Amino acid sequence: MNINRIFAVTSVILSGALLMAGGCSSLAGKQQLTVAPEERDGVVKLRFLQTKPEAKSIFDELISEFEAENPSIDILQISDSDAEGVLVEDLLKRMVAKNDVPDIIGIGATDTFTTLARTGVLQDLSDHEKAGEVLDNYSEIIRNQSMTGQLNGIAYTANANGILYNKRIFTDLGLSVPRTWRSLLETAETLKRNGYVPFYFTLKVR
Known part of the structure; x- marks a missing residue:
């Protein structure tokens, strides 16, 4: 089974879009990470790290529904409560530094998201089937935030400040x-x- 290694979620400031982005490709001149999802006894195990502790229970429900429909995929959610006193965004930086990148990332459109995109950690999802379901202005915000010219995320919600x-x-x-x-x-x-x-x-x- 071929599964993209990183699927990131981010929240864009200004329009506040939450995105899903993938990441296996690398930018020109950048070293490509090679960590793949763990597969054991025919079950693919994915780690989902997200930075909004208030959304943990919601994601738990979504994960349960997804796993019920896809019994060959097991998802482990990592949130602030699992970071042992460390901000989960800082935990993410440490994991990336160790070439131990989570398979799915939920993160705000902070400088960390931009850094991940620019270093080639996040996949370009311009051709993803879900990208066409998002308003163009949200996708443009994501491209600008990533500073790569790529669509390193797919928005699934938005807010305004x-x-x-x-x-x-x-x-x-x-x-x-x-x-x-x-x-x-x-x-x-x-x-x-x-x-x-x-x-x-x-x-x-x-």
């Missing part, structure tokens, strides 16, 4: 709500010139 603004400050400065990217940048410059910090992020440095 909004920006909150201070109406009083906008009124005082005579500003209107930006409707385009250019007007957003111009508004930010106006706020900065008037002594305001244009953007606050709720990020925490670890």
Whole structure:
């Protein structure tokens, strides 16, 4: 049975698309990884590493349904609760460094996803039958995020992030709500010139 070694899932920031990407091919000049799925007694054993602990129970249900329909495939899910105190994304980096890449990866569209794509770990799924079921703009986001020109993921869900603004400050400065990217940048410059910090992020440095 021929099964692609890596099938990655990622979540794209901006449009927030969750993707499934595969990875057996390598970029030109990059060393190709050769780890294959384990097969024992006619059963293919796949490891699925995903970075969203809140989705573990949902994936458990999906895995159970899939295994019932495909008794020759056994999937082991690896999530934060299995990482022994280590962030599962950091665990993934360690596994890749050891040439021990999971067969299926669920990850946000972070720099880790981009790094995996650029080093040839993730497969180009441009010709995958499921790629045609995804809106073109989501696939374009994935190509841009991977920085490879390849479709290193297939989106299966999406969300959007909004920006909150201070109406009083906008009124005082005579500003209107930006409707385009250019007007957003111009508004930010106006706020900065008037002594305001244009953007606050709720990020925490670890």
